[in-house]
Amino acid sequence: MAEQGVASVWRRIKAIYTIQGNMCKTCGSYYFPPRPVCPECRRKGKLELYTFKGLGTIYSYTVVRQAPEDFKRQMPYVIAQVELDEGTRLTAQIVNVDIENVEIGMRVRACFRKIKEFGQGGIIAYGYKFEPTMKVTGHKEKSSPKQKEP
Amino acid sequence: MQLMRSIDEKSKHLGKEVWKMRNRVAIIGVGMCKFGELWEQNLKDFTLEAGMYAIFDAGVPGSDIDGMVIGNMSAGRFTGQEHLGAFAVDMGGLGDIPAYSVEAACASGGAAVRQAYMAIKSGEHKVMLVLGSEKMSDVNQTEAMNTISVASDWEWEGMFGATFPALYAFMARRHMYEYGTTEEHLAMPTVKNHANAAHNPWAQFQSPVPIDVVMKSGLLADPLRVLHSAPVTDGAAGLVMCSEDLAKKYSDTPVFIEASDQSSDTLALHDRKSITTMNAVVSSTRYALKEANLELKDINVFELHDSFSIGEIILTEDVGIAKKGEGGKALEEGITEIGGKFPVNPSGGLKARGHPVGATGVAQIVELALQLRGDAEKRQVDGAEKALAVNIGGTGATSIVHILGR
DSSP states (O other): OGGGOHHHHHTTHHHHHHOEEEEETTTOOEESSOOSSOTTTGGGOOEEEEEOOOEEEEEEEEEEOSOOGGGGGGOSEEEEEEEETTSOEEEEEEOSSOGGGOOTTOEEEEEEEEEEEOSTTSOEEEEEEEEETHHHHOOOTTOSOOOOOO | OOOOOOHHHHHHHHTHHHHHHSOOEEEEEEEEOOOBOOTTOOHHHHHHHHHHHHHHHHTOOGGGOOEEEEEOSOHHHHTSOOOHHHHHHHHHTOTTOOEEEEOBTBTHHHHHHHHHHHHHHTTSOSEEEEEEEEOOTTSOHHHHHHHHHTTSOTTTTGGGTOOHHHHHHHHHHHHHHHHOOOHHHHHHHHHHHHHHHTTOTTOSOOSOOOHHHHHHSOEEETTEEGGGBOOOOBEEEEEEEEEHHHHHHHOSSOEEEEEEEEEEOOSSGGGSSOSSSOHHHHHHHHHHHHHHTOOGGGOOEEEEOOSBHHHHHHHHHHHTSSOTTOHHHHHHHTTTSTTSSSOBOTTOHHHHHOOOHHHHHHHHHHHHHHHHHTOOGGGOOTTOOEEEEEEEETTTTEEEEEEEEO
16 A cells, blocks of 8 residues: 555655644744645745744643554554644644643643554654653643633 | 635625526435445445435436446445446446546545536436445454545544544544533433434444443543444445436425535644534535525434534534534433434434445435435434435545435
8 A cells, every 4th residue: 555655754754753844924824744835825825844843732632542553552542633832733642641641731842753663564654752841841740831711 | 724715705606696596406216225234245236225226216217317426435445446436337237327436535425416416407417326335344443444544634643643533532522621521422422323223224223322331332532432433334325316307207205405515624633723613514504504595493304424423513513503512412402312403313323324434425315305205214303394414524624515305
Protein backbone atom coordinates (compact mmCIF):
# COMPACT_ATOMS: atom_id res chain seq x y z
CA MET A 1 0.00 0.00 0.00
CA ALA A 2 0.98 3.56 -0.59
CA GLU A 3 1.56 4.34 3.08
CA GLN A 4 4.35 1.76 3.21
CA GLY A 5 6.41 4.01 0.95
CA VAL A 6 9.54 5.69 2.19
CA ALA A 7 8.88 8.72 0.03
CA SER A 8 5.53 9.52 1.64
CA VAL A 9 7.25 10.18 4.97
CA TRP A 10 10.50 11.55 3.62
CA ARG A 11 8.85 14.32 1.64
CA ARG A 12 7.14 15.56 4.81
CA ILE A 13 9.99 15.31 7.32
CA LYS A 14 10.49 19.09 7.61
CA ALA A 15 6.93 19.37 8.85
CA ILE A 16 6.94 16.23 10.95
CA TYR A 17 10.38 16.69 12.55
CA THR A 18 10.25 20.39 13.34
CA ILE A 19 6.50 21.18 13.31
CA GLN A 20 6.93 23.39 10.32
CA GLY A 21 3.71 24.75 8.89
CA ASN A 22 2.89 28.08 7.42
CA MET A 23 1.54 31.49 8.21
CA CYS A 24 -0.47 33.75 5.96
CA LYS A 25 1.06 37.22 5.68
CA THR A 26 -2.27 38.63 4.52
CA CYS A 27 -4.57 37.51 7.34
CA GLY A 28 -2.12 36.41 10.04
CA SER A 29 -3.50 32.87 10.36
CA TYR A 30 -1.17 30.00 11.23
CA TYR A 31 -1.56 26.60 9.62
CA PHE A 32 -0.37 23.20 10.62
CA PRO A 33 -0.08 20.89 8.78
CA PRO A 34 1.12 23.22 6.01
CA ARG A 35 -1.50 24.14 3.46
CA PRO A 36 -1.04 24.87 -0.23
CA VAL A 37 -3.65 27.64 -0.14
CA CYS A 38 -4.84 29.94 2.65
CA PRO A 39 -8.54 29.07 2.92
CA GLU A 40 -9.34 32.53 4.34
CA CYS A 41 -7.66 34.62 1.62
CA ARG A 42 -7.29 32.14 -1.24
CA ARG A 43 -5.62 33.95 -4.17
CA LYS A 44 -4.86 37.00 -2.03
CA GLY A 45 -3.09 34.86 0.57
CA LYS A 46 0.69 34.94 1.05
CA LEU A 47 1.80 31.79 2.78
CA GLU A 48 5.25 31.69 4.35
CA LEU A 49 6.95 28.81 6.10
CA TYR A 50 6.73 29.01 9.87
CA THR A 51 8.25 26.75 12.50
CA PHE A 52 5.97 26.41 15.50
CA LYS A 53 7.34 26.89 19.00
CA GLY A 54 5.95 23.51 20.00
CA LEU A 55 4.09 24.71 23.07
CA GLY A 56 0.40 24.19 23.53
CA THR A 57 -2.59 23.06 25.53
CA ILE A 58 -4.63 19.88 25.38
CA TYR A 59 -7.93 20.67 23.66
CA SER A 60 -9.38 17.17 23.78
CA TYR A 61 -7.92 13.71 24.31
CA THR A 62 -8.63 10.01 24.44
CA VAL A 63 -6.92 6.77 25.37
CA VAL A 64 -6.67 4.41 22.40
CA ARG A 65 -7.39 0.83 23.50
CA GLN A 66 -7.91 -0.73 20.08
CA ALA A 67 -5.30 0.22 17.56
CA PRO A 68 -4.01 -0.75 14.13
CA GLU A 69 -1.21 -3.30 13.94
CA ASP A 70 1.51 -0.64 13.72
CA PHE A 71 0.46 0.83 17.08
CA LYS A 72 -0.40 -2.34 19.00
CA ARG A 73 2.87 -2.33 20.97
CA GLN A 74 2.14 1.18 22.27
CA MET A 75 -1.38 0.43 23.57
CA PRO A 76 -2.97 1.87 25.57
CA TYR A 77 -1.73 5.28 24.50
CA VAL A 78 -2.99 8.82 24.94
CA ILE A 79 -3.73 10.80 21.82
CA ALA A 80 -4.88 14.39 21.87
CA GLN A 81 -5.75 17.44 19.89
CA VAL A 82 -3.18 19.97 21.01
CA GLU A 83 -3.95 23.64 20.58
CA LEU A 84 -0.63 25.27 19.78
CA ASP A 85 0.02 28.69 21.29
CA GLU A 86 -0.06 30.19 17.80
CA GLY A 87 -3.74 29.20 17.60
CA THR A 88 -3.89 26.16 15.35
CA ARG A 89 -4.46 22.57 16.43
CA LEU A 90 -2.81 19.26 15.60
CA THR A 91 -3.29 15.62 16.52
CA ALA A 92 -0.48 13.93 18.45
CA GLN A 93 0.29 11.41 21.15
CA ILE A 94 0.90 12.56 24.72
CA VAL A 95 3.80 10.77 26.41
CA ASN A 96 5.70 10.88 29.73
CA VAL A 97 2.44 11.12 31.61
CA ASP A 98 0.17 8.83 33.62
CA ILE A 99 -3.10 8.30 31.78
CA GLU A 100 -5.21 9.41 34.75
CA ASN A 101 -3.38 12.75 34.98
CA VAL A 102 -4.24 13.89 31.45
CA GLU A 103 -6.90 16.57 31.29
CA ILE A 104 -8.27 19.21 28.97
CA GLY A 105 -6.28 22.42 29.49
CA MET A 106 -3.01 20.68 30.41
CA ARG A 107 0.10 22.50 29.17
CA VAL A 108 2.27 20.41 26.87
CA ARG A 109 5.42 20.80 24.81
CA ALA A 110 6.64 18.96 21.74
CA CYS A 111 9.21 16.20 21.95
CA PHE A 112 10.86 14.08 19.28
CA ARG A 113 9.86 10.43 19.32
CA LYS A 114 9.40 7.34 17.19
CA ILE A 115 5.88 7.51 15.78
CA LYS A 116 5.48 4.05 14.27
CA GLU A 117 6.96 1.34 12.14
CA PHE A 118 5.35 0.78 8.79
CA GLY A 119 4.78 -2.93 9.35
CA GLN A 120 7.52 -5.55 9.30
CA GLY A 121 10.40 -4.39 7.18
CA GLY A 122 8.81 -1.00 6.61
CA ILE A 123 10.53 2.23 7.52
CA ILE A 124 10.43 3.73 11.00
CA ALA A 125 8.79 7.13 11.10
CA TYR A 126 9.92 9.69 13.68
CA GLY A 127 8.24 12.94 14.55
CA TYR A 128 6.43 14.96 17.19
CA LYS A 129 4.68 13.74 20.28
CA PHE A 130 3.88 15.99 23.25
CA GLU A 131 4.66 15.77 26.95
CA PRO A 132 3.52 17.79 29.96
CA THR A 133 5.62 20.93 30.50
CA MET A 134 5.62 20.34 34.27
CA LYS A 135 8.12 17.49 33.79
CA VAL A 136 10.86 19.96 33.00
CA THR A 137 9.77 23.13 34.74
CA GLY A 138 8.91 21.53 38.06
CA HIS A 139 5.50 23.20 38.25
CA LYS A 140 3.21 21.36 40.58
CA GLU A 141 0.66 19.11 38.93
CA LYS A 142 -2.53 20.53 37.48
CA SER A 143 -1.38 24.11 37.93
CA SER A 144 -2.17 24.70 34.30
CA PRO A 145 -4.43 27.60 33.40
CA LYS A 146 -7.93 26.23 32.87
CA GLN A 147 -9.21 26.80 29.40
CA LYS A 148 -11.84 29.46 29.14
CA GLU A 149 -15.38 28.20 28.74
CA PRO A 150 -16.36 28.85 25.15
CA MET B 1 -11.61 29.03 8.41
CA GLN B 2 -15.28 28.75 7.69
CA LEU B 3 -16.29 29.97 4.29
CA MET B 4 -20.00 29.67 4.77
CA ARG B 5 -21.88 31.22 1.95
CA SER B 6 -25.17 32.81 2.78
CA ILE B 7 -28.20 30.85 1.73
CA ASP B 8 -29.35 33.58 -0.63
CA GLU B 9 -26.00 33.69 -2.32
CA LYS B 10 -26.07 29.94 -2.81
CA SER B 11 -29.62 29.96 -4.12
CA LYS B 12 -28.68 32.64 -6.60
CA HIS B 13 -25.54 30.85 -7.62
CA LEU B 14 -27.33 27.60 -8.32
CA GLY B 15 -30.48 29.15 -9.68
CA LYS B 16 -32.35 27.05 -7.14
CA GLU B 17 -35.42 29.25 -7.27
CA VAL B 18 -35.85 28.23 -10.90
CA TRP B 19 -34.93 24.64 -10.17
CA LYS B 20 -37.73 24.21 -7.71
CA MET B 21 -40.32 24.91 -10.34
CA ARG B 22 -39.29 21.93 -12.41
CA ASN B 23 -40.24 18.31 -12.25
CA ARG B 24 -39.60 16.70 -8.88
CA VAL B 25 -37.72 13.43 -8.49
CA ALA B 26 -39.65 10.44 -7.18
CA ILE B 27 -38.61 7.28 -5.39
CA ILE B 28 -40.79 4.48 -6.71
CA GLY B 29 -39.05 1.38 -5.44
CA VAL B 30 -36.99 0.45 -2.38
CA GLY B 31 -35.08 -2.67 -1.45
CA MET B 32 -32.55 -3.99 1.01
CA CYS B 33 -30.83 -7.19 1.90
CA LYS B 34 -30.72 -8.32 5.51
CA PHE B 35 -27.74 -6.50 7.05
CA GLY B 36 -25.21 -8.48 9.03
CA GLU B 37 -22.02 -10.48 8.77
CA LEU B 38 -22.97 -12.29 5.60
CA TRP B 39 -20.40 -15.05 5.52
CA GLU B 40 -22.17 -16.97 2.78
CA GLN B 41 -22.65 -14.07 0.42
CA ASN B 42 -20.15 -11.96 -1.43
CA LEU B 43 -20.49 -8.36 -2.58
CA LYS B 44 -22.17 -9.41 -5.80
CA ASP B 45 -24.80 -11.63 -4.16
CA PHE B 46 -26.32 -9.19 -1.71
CA THR B 47 -25.92 -6.14 -3.95
CA LEU B 48 -27.95 -7.98 -6.57
CA GLU B 49 -30.52 -8.94 -3.94
CA ALA B 50 -31.07 -5.33 -2.82
CA GLY B 51 -31.25 -4.11 -6.41
CA MET B 52 -33.74 -6.80 -7.42
CA TYR B 53 -35.99 -6.03 -4.45
CA ALA B 54 -35.98 -2.35 -5.41
CA ILE B 55 -36.81 -3.09 -9.04
CA PHE B 56 -39.60 -5.55 -8.14
CA ASP B 57 -40.97 -3.10 -5.59
CA ALA B 58 -41.08 -0.40 -8.28
CA GLY B 59 -42.65 -2.73 -10.81
CA VAL B 60 -40.37 -1.30 -13.47
CA PRO B 61 -39.22 -3.48 -16.36
CA GLY B 62 -35.41 -3.67 -16.41
CA SER B 63 -35.41 -2.28 -19.94
CA ASP B 64 -36.86 1.02 -18.70
CA ILE B 65 -33.90 1.68 -16.42
CA ASP B 66 -31.53 3.98 -18.29
CA GLY B 67 -28.75 4.55 -15.77
CA MET B 68 -27.24 3.23 -12.57
CA VAL B 69 -25.13 4.67 -9.80
CA ILE B 70 -23.69 2.80 -6.84
CA GLY B 71 -22.40 4.24 -3.57
CA ASN B 72 -19.36 2.46 -2.23
CA MET B 73 -16.53 3.57 -0.01
CA SER B 74 -13.73 1.10 -0.42
CA ALA B 75 -14.51 -2.18 -2.11
CA GLY B 76 -10.93 -2.06 -3.38
CA ARG B 77 -9.53 -2.40 0.12
CA PHE B 78 -12.33 -4.50 1.59
CA THR B 79 -12.66 -7.06 -1.19
CA GLY B 80 -10.12 -6.26 -3.90
CA GLN B 81 -12.84 -5.34 -6.40
CA GLU B 82 -13.27 -1.87 -7.89
CA HIS B 83 -15.12 -0.62 -10.99
CA LEU B 84 -18.43 -1.36 -9.29
CA GLY B 85 -20.59 0.45 -11.83
CA ALA B 86 -19.90 -2.05 -14.59
CA PHE B 87 -19.74 -4.84 -11.98
CA ALA B 88 -23.31 -4.25 -10.77
CA VAL B 89 -24.84 -3.63 -14.18
CA ASP B 90 -23.24 -6.79 -15.51
CA MET B 91 -24.43 -8.96 -12.60
CA GLY B 92 -27.91 -7.48 -12.79
CA GLY B 93 -28.18 -8.09 -16.52
CA LEU B 94 -29.08 -4.48 -17.13
CA GLY B 95 -27.40 -4.31 -20.54
CA ASP B 96 -25.29 -1.40 -21.69
CA ILE B 97 -26.67 1.43 -19.55
CA PRO B 98 -24.21 3.97 -18.11
CA ALA B 99 -23.09 3.10 -14.59
CA TYR B 100 -20.48 4.27 -12.12
CA SER B 101 -19.70 4.29 -8.43
CA VAL B 102 -19.39 7.37 -6.24
CA GLU B 103 -17.32 7.71 -3.09
CA ALA B 104 -17.67 10.12 -0.20
CA ALA B 105 -16.49 7.86 2.65
CA CYS B 106 -19.43 6.98 4.89
CA ALA B 107 -21.59 9.38 2.88
CA SER B 108 -21.08 7.44 -0.36
CA GLY B 109 -24.67 6.16 -0.27
CA GLY B 110 -26.10 9.64 0.17
CA ALA B 111 -23.84 10.85 -2.63
CA ALA B 112 -25.21 8.13 -4.93
CA VAL B 113 -28.79 9.20 -4.20
CA ARG B 114 -27.83 12.80 -4.87
CA GLN B 115 -26.08 11.92 -8.14
CA ALA B 116 -29.19 10.16 -9.40
CA TYR B 117 -31.34 13.03 -8.18
CA MET B 118 -29.28 15.49 -10.19
CA ALA B 119 -29.13 13.26 -13.26
CA ILE B 120 -32.91 12.90 -13.34
CA LYS B 121 -33.50 16.55 -12.50
CA SER B 122 -31.28 17.58 -15.41
CA GLY B 123 -33.32 15.46 -17.80
CA GLU B 124 -30.36 13.34 -18.80
CA HIS B 125 -31.87 10.22 -17.26
CA LYS B 126 -35.48 9.12 -16.80
CA VAL B 127 -35.41 6.05 -14.57
CA MET B 128 -32.37 5.19 -12.49
CA LEU B 129 -31.31 2.42 -10.18
CA VAL B 130 -29.39 3.63 -7.12
CA LEU B 131 -27.42 1.15 -5.07
CA GLY B 132 -25.27 1.38 -1.98
CA SER B 133 -23.11 -1.52 -0.98
CA GLU B 134 -20.20 -2.60 1.20
CA LYS B 135 -18.64 -5.94 2.06
CA MET B 136 -16.65 -5.39 5.26
CA SER B 137 -16.31 -8.80 6.89
CA ASP B 138 -13.85 -10.30 4.41
CA VAL B 139 -11.01 -8.47 6.18
CA ASN B 140 -10.23 -8.73 9.90
CA GLN B 141 -11.50 -6.17 12.41
CA THR B 142 -8.20 -4.28 12.49
CA GLU B 143 -8.03 -3.97 8.73
CA ALA B 144 -11.69 -2.92 8.65
CA MET B 145 -10.93 -0.16 11.15
CA ASN B 146 -7.86 0.92 9.15
CA THR B 147 -9.96 1.16 6.03
CA ILE B 148 -12.59 3.27 7.79
CA SER B 149 -9.80 5.46 9.18
CA VAL B 150 -8.84 6.68 5.72
CA ALA B 151 -12.07 8.68 5.76
CA SER B 152 -10.24 11.08 8.06
CA ASP B 153 -7.00 12.89 7.26
CA TRP B 154 -4.70 9.89 7.01
CA GLU B 155 -1.39 11.80 6.80
CA TRP B 156 -2.00 14.01 9.83
CA GLU B 157 -4.41 12.07 12.03
CA GLY B 158 -4.22 8.37 11.22
CA MET B 159 -0.46 8.23 10.86
CA PHE B 160 0.00 9.64 14.36
CA GLY B 161 -2.19 6.95 15.90
CA ALA B 162 -5.61 8.59 15.87
CA THR B 163 -8.03 5.80 15.03
CA PHE B 164 -11.52 6.63 13.79
CA PRO B 165 -13.07 5.95 17.23
CA ALA B 166 -10.37 8.20 18.74
CA LEU B 167 -11.50 11.13 16.61
CA TYR B 168 -15.12 10.70 17.69
CA ALA B 169 -13.82 10.31 21.25
CA PHE B 170 -12.25 13.80 20.92
CA MET B 171 -15.72 15.12 20.09
CA ALA B 172 -17.34 13.20 22.94
CA ARG B 173 -14.76 14.32 25.51
CA ARG B 174 -15.06 17.92 24.41
CA HIS B 175 -18.87 17.74 24.40
CA MET B 176 -18.79 16.44 27.96
CA TYR B 177 -16.37 19.21 28.93
CA GLU B 178 -18.29 22.06 27.30
CA TYR B 179 -21.88 20.99 27.97
CA GLY B 180 -21.80 18.49 30.80
CA THR B 181 -22.92 15.58 28.66
CA THR B 182 -22.66 12.39 30.73
CA GLU B 183 -21.75 8.77 30.10
CA GLU B 184 -25.44 7.91 30.49
CA HIS B 185 -26.21 10.31 27.65
CA LEU B 186 -23.61 8.59 25.48
CA ALA B 187 -25.32 5.24 26.08
CA MET B 188 -28.85 6.43 25.33
CA PRO B 189 -28.75 6.48 21.51
CA THR B 190 -27.63 2.84 21.56
CA VAL B 191 -30.47 1.78 23.85
CA LYS B 192 -33.05 3.66 21.79
CA ASN B 193 -31.75 2.45 18.44
CA HIS B 194 -31.54 -1.18 19.50
CA ALA B 195 -35.13 -0.98 20.75
CA ASN B 196 -36.21 0.41 17.37
CA ALA B 197 -34.29 -2.19 15.41
CA ALA B 198 -36.11 -4.96 17.26
CA HIS B 199 -38.95 -4.18 14.84
CA ASN B 200 -36.79 -3.96 11.73
CA PRO B 201 -36.45 -7.33 9.97
CA TRP B 202 -33.51 -5.99 7.90
CA ALA B 203 -31.45 -4.89 10.90
CA GLN B 204 -28.23 -6.55 11.98
CA PHE B 205 -29.12 -6.45 15.69
CA GLN B 206 -32.76 -7.05 16.53
CA SER B 207 -32.47 -7.37 20.28
CA PRO B 208 -32.76 -4.57 22.85
CA VAL B 209 -29.74 -3.72 25.00
CA PRO B 210 -30.08 -2.46 28.58
CA ILE B 211 -28.23 0.73 29.44
CA ASP B 212 -25.92 -0.87 32.02
CA VAL B 213 -24.65 -3.36 29.43
CA VAL B 214 -23.80 -0.46 27.10
CA MET B 215 -22.05 1.40 29.90
CA LYS B 216 -19.98 -1.63 30.86
CA SER B 217 -18.99 -2.69 27.35
CA GLY B 218 -15.30 -2.62 26.45
CA LEU B 219 -13.56 0.69 25.85
CA LEU B 220 -12.47 1.54 22.31
CA ALA B 221 -11.17 5.04 22.98
CA ASP B 222 -12.28 6.66 26.23
CA PRO B 223 -15.07 7.59 26.73
CA LEU B 224 -16.34 5.65 23.69
CA ARG B 225 -17.13 1.97 24.09
CA VAL B 226 -17.83 -0.91 21.74
CA LEU B 227 -21.59 -0.50 22.15
CA HIS B 228 -21.38 3.21 21.30
CA SER B 229 -20.02 2.27 17.92
CA ALA B 230 -21.67 1.06 14.74
CA PRO B 231 -20.64 -2.50 13.90
CA VAL B 232 -18.80 -4.02 10.95
CA THR B 233 -21.57 -4.93 8.52
CA ASP B 234 -22.08 -6.40 5.08
CA GLY B 235 -25.09 -5.17 3.22
CA ALA B 236 -26.65 -3.32 0.34
CA ALA B 237 -29.68 -1.14 -0.27
CA GLY B 238 -31.33 0.01 -3.46
CA LEU B 239 -33.76 2.57 -4.83
CA VAL B 240 -35.48 3.10 -8.14
CA MET B 241 -35.87 6.78 -8.89
CA CYS B 242 -37.59 8.58 -11.74
CA SER B 243 -39.04 11.93 -12.69
CA GLU B 244 -42.39 13.02 -11.28
CA ASP B 245 -44.29 12.75 -14.57
CA LEU B 246 -43.28 9.10 -14.93
CA ALA B 247 -43.80 8.21 -11.27
CA LYS B 248 -47.59 7.99 -11.52
CA LYS B 249 -47.26 5.52 -14.36
CA TYR B 250 -45.28 3.06 -12.26
CA SER B 251 -46.39 3.61 -8.70
CA ASP B 252 -49.43 4.46 -6.59
CA THR B 253 -47.27 5.41 -3.63
CA PRO B 254 -44.38 7.48 -4.94
CA VAL B 255 -42.28 9.38 -2.43
CA PHE B 256 -40.72 12.63 -3.58
CA ILE B 257 -37.31 14.12 -2.90
CA GLU B 258 -38.19 17.64 -1.77
CA ALA B 259 -34.58 18.69 -1.35
CA SER B 260 -31.09 17.34 -1.76
CA ASP B 261 -28.19 19.30 -0.35
CA GLN B 262 -24.58 18.78 0.51
CA SER B 263 -21.85 20.68 2.36
CA SER B 264 -18.18 20.13 3.03
CA ASP B 265 -15.89 20.95 5.93
CA THR B 266 -12.19 20.47 6.68
CA LEU B 267 -11.01 16.92 6.20
CA ALA B 268 -9.10 16.87 9.49
CA LEU B 269 -11.06 17.28 12.70
CA HIS B 270 -8.30 19.42 14.27
CA ASP B 271 -8.78 22.12 11.63
CA ARG B 272 -12.31 22.97 12.82
CA LYS B 273 -13.05 25.89 15.05
CA SER B 274 -15.37 23.71 17.11
CA ILE B 275 -15.39 19.94 17.30
CA THR B 276 -18.73 19.74 19.09
CA THR B 277 -20.67 20.97 16.10
CA MET B 278 -20.55 19.87 12.48
CA ASN B 279 -20.80 22.99 10.36
CA ALA B 280 -21.42 20.97 7.22
CA VAL B 281 -24.53 19.48 8.84
CA VAL B 282 -25.76 22.87 10.04
CA SER B 283 -25.43 24.45 6.61
CA SER B 284 -26.67 21.54 4.49
CA THR B 285 -29.74 21.17 6.71
CA ARG B 286 -30.48 24.88 6.42
CA TYR B 287 -30.10 24.81 2.65
CA ALA B 288 -32.32 21.74 2.37
CA LEU B 289 -35.10 23.15 4.55
CA LYS B 290 -35.01 26.37 2.55
CA GLU B 291 -35.11 24.49 -0.74
CA ALA B 292 -38.06 22.37 0.42
CA ASN B 293 -39.72 25.49 1.81
CA LEU B 294 -40.17 23.80 5.19
CA GLU B 295 -39.28 24.41 8.79
CA LEU B 296 -37.81 21.83 11.11
CA LYS B 297 -41.09 21.43 12.97
CA ASP B 298 -42.69 20.20 9.73
CA ILE B 299 -40.44 17.14 9.67
CA ASN B 300 -42.01 14.04 11.23
CA VAL B 301 -39.20 11.51 11.10
CA PHE B 302 -35.39 11.58 10.91
CA GLU B 303 -32.54 9.26 10.03
CA LEU B 304 -29.35 10.74 11.52
CA HIS B 305 -25.88 9.32 11.03
CA ASP B 306 -24.98 7.64 14.35
CA SER B 307 -21.71 5.88 13.49
CA PHE B 308 -20.89 6.64 17.14
CA SER B 309 -23.50 7.57 19.71
CA ILE B 310 -21.91 11.00 20.18
CA GLY B 311 -22.62 11.51 16.47
CA GLU B 312 -26.36 11.19 17.05
CA ILE B 313 -26.17 13.60 19.98
CA ILE B 314 -24.26 16.21 17.96
CA LEU B 315 -26.49 15.79 14.90
CA THR B 316 -29.64 16.11 17.00
CA GLU B 317 -28.34 19.53 17.97
CA ASP B 318 -26.98 20.57 14.58
CA VAL B 319 -30.16 19.65 12.73
CA GLY B 320 -32.05 21.78 15.24
CA ILE B 321 -34.07 19.21 17.21
CA ALA B 322 -32.26 20.24 20.38
CA LYS B 323 -30.32 23.37 21.32
CA LYS B 324 -26.52 23.14 21.21
CA GLY B 325 -25.39 21.13 24.18
CA GLU B 326 -28.81 19.67 24.90
CA GLY B 327 -28.70 16.61 22.65
CA GLY B 328 -28.33 14.42 25.70
CA LYS B 329 -31.28 16.07 27.38
CA ALA B 330 -33.43 15.48 24.29
CA LEU B 331 -32.68 11.77 24.58
CA GLU B 332 -33.50 11.83 28.29
CA GLU B 333 -36.86 13.41 27.55
CA GLY B 334 -37.66 10.85 24.86
CA ILE B 335 -38.21 13.49 22.17
CA THR B 336 -36.32 11.36 19.64
CA GLU B 337 -38.09 8.06 20.34
CA ILE B 338 -40.77 6.67 18.05
CA GLY B 339 -43.85 8.40 19.39
CA GLY B 340 -41.80 11.41 20.46
CA LYS B 341 -41.98 14.80 18.78
CA PHE B 342 -38.97 14.20 16.53
CA PRO B 343 -38.37 10.46 16.10
CA VAL B 344 -34.74 9.76 15.17
CA ASN B 345 -33.54 6.50 13.61
CA PRO B 346 -36.71 4.38 13.73
CA SER B 347 -34.77 1.85 11.65
CA GLY B 348 -32.26 1.32 14.43
CA GLY B 349 -29.76 3.69 12.86
CA LEU B 350 -26.22 2.74 11.99
CA LYS B 351 -25.73 1.26 15.44
CA ALA B 352 -28.39 -1.43 15.26
CA ARG B 353 -29.43 -1.67 11.59
CA GLY B 354 -25.74 -2.01 10.82
CA HIS B 355 -23.31 0.22 8.96
CA PRO B 356 -22.05 -1.15 5.64
CA VAL B 357 -20.45 2.22 4.91
CA GLY B 358 -21.36 2.63 1.25
CA ALA B 359 -24.90 1.31 1.78
CA THR B 360 -25.85 3.43 4.79
CA GLY B 361 -26.90 6.59 2.94
CA VAL B 362 -29.19 4.58 0.66
CA ALA B 363 -30.57 2.49 3.54
CA GLN B 364 -31.54 5.71 5.34
CA ILE B 365 -33.62 6.75 2.33
CA VAL B 366 -35.15 3.26 2.07
CA GLU B 367 -36.30 3.53 5.70
CA LEU B 368 -37.73 7.01 5.28
CA ALA B 369 -39.55 6.06 2.06
CA LEU B 370 -41.13 3.10 3.90
CA GLN B 371 -42.11 5.43 6.76
CA LEU B 372 -43.78 7.88 4.35
CA ARG B 373 -45.58 5.10 2.52
CA GLY B 374 -46.85 3.73 5.83
CA ASP B 375 -45.05 0.43 5.24
CA ALA B 376 -42.76 0.49 8.28
CA GLU B 377 -44.93 -1.93 10.25
CA LYS B 378 -44.26 -1.98 13.99
CA ARG B 379 -41.73 0.84 13.85
CA GLN B 380 -44.10 3.11 11.89
CA VAL B 381 -44.17 6.78 12.87
CA ASP B 382 -47.87 7.57 12.63
CA GLY B 383 -48.90 9.88 9.84
CA ALA B 384 -45.36 10.76 8.75
CA GLU B 385 -45.48 13.18 5.82
CA LYS B 386 -42.02 14.72 5.69
CA ALA B 387 -38.75 13.05 6.51
CA LEU B 388 -35.12 14.12 6.72
CA ALA B 389 -31.92 12.12 6.42
CA VAL B 390 -28.39 13.22 7.29
CA ASN B 391 -25.53 11.14 5.95
CA ILE B 392 -22.03 12.03 7.17
CA GLY B 393 -18.66 11.29 5.61
CA GLY B 394 -15.59 11.02 7.82
CA THR B 395 -15.81 13.09 10.98
CA GLY B 396 -18.24 15.52 9.35
CA ALA B 397 -16.19 16.64 6.36
CA THR B 398 -19.09 15.71 4.11
CA SER B 399 -22.74 16.10 5.00
CA ILE B 400 -25.53 15.09 2.65
CA VAL B 401 -29.10 15.96 3.55
CA HIS B 402 -32.22 14.69 1.82
CA ILE B 403 -35.77 15.76 2.61
CA LEU B 404 -38.52 13.44 1.44
CA GLY B 405 -42.25 14.04 1.23
CA ARG B 406 -45.23 12.12 0.04
